[in-house]
Amino acid sequence: xxxxxxxxxxxxxxxxxxxxxxxxxxxxxxxxxxxxxxxxxxxxxxxxxxxxxxxxxxxxxxxxxxxxxxxxxxxxxxxxxxxxxxxxxxxxxxxxxxxxxxxxxxxxxxxxxxxxxxxxxxxxxxxxxxxxxxxxxxxxxxxxxxxxxxxxxxxxxxxxxxxxxxxxxxxxxxxxxxxxxxxxxxxxxxxxxxxxxxxxxxxxxxxxxxxxxxxxxxxxxxxxxxxxxxxxxxxxxxxxxxxxxxxxxxxxxxxxxxxxxxxxxxxxxxxxxxxxxxxxxxxxxxxxxxxxxxxxxxxxxxxxxxxxxxxxxxxxxxxxxxxxxxxxxxxxxxxxxxxxxxxxxxxxxxxxxxxxxxxxxxxxxxxxxxxxxxxxxxxxxx
Amino acid sequence: xxxxxxxxxxxxxxxxxxxxxxxxxxxxxxxxxxxxxxxxxxxxxxxxxxxxxxxxxxxxxxxxxxxxxxxxxxxxxxxxxxxxxxxxxxxxxxxxxxxxxxxxxxxxxxxxxxxxxxxxxxxxxxxxxxxxxxxxxxxxxxxxxxxxxxxxxxxxxxxxxxxxxxxxxxxxxxxxxxxxxxxxxxxxxxxxxxxxxxxxxxxxxxxxxxxxxxxxxxxxxxxxxxxxxxxxxxxxxxxxxxxxxxxxxxxxxxxxxxxxxxxxxxxxxxxxxxxxxxxxxxxxxxxxxxxxxxxxxxxxxxxxxxxxxxxxxxxxxxxxx
Numbered sequence: 001x002x003x004x005x006x007x008x009x010x011x012x013x014x015x016x017x018x019x020x021x022x023x024x025x026x027x028x029x030x031x032x033x034x035x036x037x038x039x040x041x042x043x044x045x046x047x048x049x050x051x052x053x054x055x056x057x058x059x060x061x062x063x064x065x066x067x068x069x070x071x072x073x074x075x076x077x078x079x080x081x082x083x084x085x086x087x088x089x090x091x092x093x094x095x096x097x098x099x100x101x102x103x104x105x106x107x108x109x110x111x112x113x114x115x116x117x118x119x120x121x122x123x124x125x126x127x128x129x130x131x132x133x134x135x136x137x138x139x140x141x142x143x144x145x146x147x148x149x150x151x152x153x154x155x156x157x158x159x160x161x162x163x164x165x166x167x168x169x170x171x172x173x174x175x176x177x178x179x180x181x182x183x184x185x186x187x188x189x190x191x192x193x194x195x196x197x198x199x200x201x202x203x204x205x206x207x208x209x210x211x212x213x214x215x216x217x218x219x220x221x222x223x224x225x226x227x228x229x230x231x232x233x234x235x236x237x238x239x240x241x242x243x244x245x246x247x248x249x250x251x252x253x254x255x256x257x258x259x260x261x262x263x264x265x266x267x268x269x270x271x272x273x274x275x276x277x278x279x280x281x282x283x284x285x286x287x288x289x290x291x292x293x294x295x296x297x298x299x300x301x302x303x304x305x306x307x308x309x310x311x312x313x314x315x316x317x318x319x320x321x322x323x324x325x326x327x328x329x330x331x332x333x334x335x336x337x338x339x340x341x342x343x344x345x346x347x348x349x350x351x352x353x354x355x356x357x358x359x360x361x362x363x364x365x366x367x368x369x370x371x372x373x374x375x376x377x378x379x380x381x382x
Numbered sequence: 383x384x385x386x387x388x389x390x391x392x393x394x395x396x397x398x399x400x401x402x403x404x405x406x407x408x409x410x411x412x413x414x415x416x417x418x419x420x421x422x423x424x425x426x427x428x429x430x431x432x433x434x435x436x437x438x439x440x441x442x443x444x445x446x447x448x449x450x451x452x453x454x455x456x457x458x459x460x461x462x463x464x465x466x467x468x469x470x471x472x473x474x475x476x477x478x479x480x481x482x483x484x485x486x487x488x489x490x491x492x493x494x495x496x497x498x499x500x501x502x503x504x505x506x507x508x509x510x511x512x513x514x515x516x517x518x519x520x521x522x523x524x525x526x527x528x529x530x531x532x533x534x535x536x537x538x539x540x541x542x543x544x545x546x547x548x549x550x551x552x553x554x555x556x557x558x559x560x561x562x563x564x565x566x567x568x569x570x571x572x573x574x575x576x577x578x579x580x581x582x583x584x585x586x587x588x589x590x591x592x593x594x595x596x597x598x599x600x601x602x603x604x605x606x607x608x609x610x611x612x613x614x615x616x617x618x619x620x621x622x623x624x625x626x627x628x629x630x631x632x633x634x635x636x637x638x639x640x641x642x643x644x645x646x647x648x649x650x651x652x653x654x655x656x657x658x659x660x661x662x663x664x665x666x667x668x669x670x671x672x673x674x675x676x677x678x679x680x681x682x683x684x685x686x687x688x689x690x691x692x693x694x695x696x697x698x699x700x701x702x703x
Binding site for chain 2: 037040041044045047048049067071072073157158159160212213214215216217218222226347348351352354355356357358359361362364365377380
């Protein structure tokens with residue numbers, strides 16, 4: 001499994017396993033946690049071998065979970081969906097990612113949204129009275145923060161995908177949802193869309209003027225500490241960040257969250273699912289555990305630890321804190337989802353996307369050439 | 383050492399005679415090779431299985447297209463991976479250039495530094511053993527630990543260089559961004575490599591210095607040679623075998639550098655500090671293009687052999703016959 005985002009999430013994960021084993025003494029669950037990149041690496045290497053796990057936790061997007069489905073790593077769980085009545089248990093939004101490849105691949109575990117967290121005091125200090133609702137207002141807010149001597153946003157750049165969130169946001173905001181989807185499915189040309197250049201140009205502006213200094217040489221934990229310590233005003237994070245704020249910040253009420261103001265109405269996010277390996281010799285026991293994990297009582301108990309919303313339609317958020325309530329609104333208002341581009345693109349395309357993103361972010365590539373550079377790679381790869 | 387003694391000696395030495403090579407079978411049986419074979423066999427078998435086997439497998443896979451999944455068939459594509467690598471891969475030539483820069487700098491900086499430290503600590507100075515230990519310690523630390531340590535030192539928010547900049551009133555320290563600068567990152571990582579390996583080279587040179595004839599050094603000094611002349615004409619020639627060993631080990635260390643780059647930048651920013659070993663790994667295990675990954679590994683193998691084979695020939699020459 002992927003490392004939990006906070007100590008309380010880790011404890012919740014352990015408790016689910018302990019409780020299941022107490023109720024099912026004939027089944028033993030052995031859990032291995034890994035960091036994000038290490039998990040991608042280890043899973044791809046072990047899948048299809050005797051070292052493959054019975055259950056694996058993975059992202060459901062075509063570039064990640066989809067690749068494993070395509071390569072026959074995941075079992076089609078149609079029989080288990082019928083047996084456990086899972087189609088009736090999960091929300092429509094949660095079922096979409098596990099049915100997109102035909103049949104049922106994976107069991108929805110958590111649907112995460114990503115949005116902009118902000119420090120209320122720093123916004124006030126910079127004279128920002130309302131959270132940004134358009135791309136222009138977002139740019140203005142960053143400029144005001146900078147003028148007030150505050151680092152507008154923190155990013156750790158060593159593993160690339162954090163900065164990618166902002167570039168994805170600019171692409172959705174400046175290109176619109178239709179063009180965004182065409183770009184990531186190779187139906188539009190990255191080198192010929194003006195909005196791509198506009199997005200890269202804005203990325204360069206933000207990285208030069210609004211990011212924490214030296215962002216690309218530090219990791220996300222180091223960068224996040226700037227947010228928790230009040231040294232940076234914004235953080236582009238997922239709803240799992242609520243738990244981190246509660247664990248790490250002195251007062252959670254000092255922080256707020258607002259949807260990314262792309263103007264398309266779509267929420268930025270992704271789903272993680274629990275997949276059963278095609279060659280698993282313990283598929284029945286694995287399904288039984290997943291049924292327990294996504295059951296109403298367990299989902300009620302763990303809600304808020306991994307995400308603010310449950311994939312189980314019977315489980316509604318009960319948190320009364322402002323961050324949880326804000327997320328309820330973000331999910332309720334969302335008119336669809338646009339996914340992180342490392343989920344949309346293949347691994348090699350993602351690597352090149354990140355290279356170009358970082359070249360632009362570090363001022364080493366003219367933003368006007370970035371789209372064409374990426375298109376060149378897309379054209380030369382399969 | 384005068385001309386008077388040298389001339390008669392020359393006349394006494396017979397002209398070198400070309401010794402005909404013995405048949406292979408006789409050369410093999412000479413010196414108890416057959417008797418030694420049972421003792422060599424386990425190591426030889428392990429070498430074939432764990433070194434030669436994977437090498438052959440890597441070269442073979444470089445001619446195939448394969449995603450690495452067991453269920454996915456390996457498709458023979460000939461030299462297509464090499465063509466893609468040399469003509470289309472946007473990172474390969476950066477990685478190649480960085481690897482070459484790394485090897486060249488390694489042959490100069492950590493070797494010279496190691497030699498200088500060895501010469502200094504070969505003298506009976508106060509605290510000599512302590513200094514030797516201190517300089518050697520980085521060589522036994524795990525590279526990934528060194529990478530983390532140096533990454534913290536380079537941190538623009540709280541790193542040692544940032545703090546020094548503040549102490550010297552050179553701004554708030556946030557401008558110290560060695561690992562974030564695509565032009566500087568590779569050199570910033572290389573500094574950690576020098577710190578890691580110079581002490582190791584020092585130990586090798588110290589061992590070599592023990593073989594330098596004290597009598598020759600004394601004789602040269604009695605003849606009035608300066609320290610530089612003693613080093614140039616007596617010490618350094620005697621150290622030549624050690625220099626070659628250090629050079630070869632340094633080349634090998636440099637070519638396969640991986641951990642430090644992974645730990646400090648992951649090849650970034652924007653692949654600017656990418657090296658061949660890491661790019662091969664990334665292609666295979668992160669991008670799941672095992673054909674390309676192994677094509678890079680094969681290029682790396684070829685480069686290594688070109689650099690190391692001359693040494694192997696040189697080092698085995700003395701053992702023949």
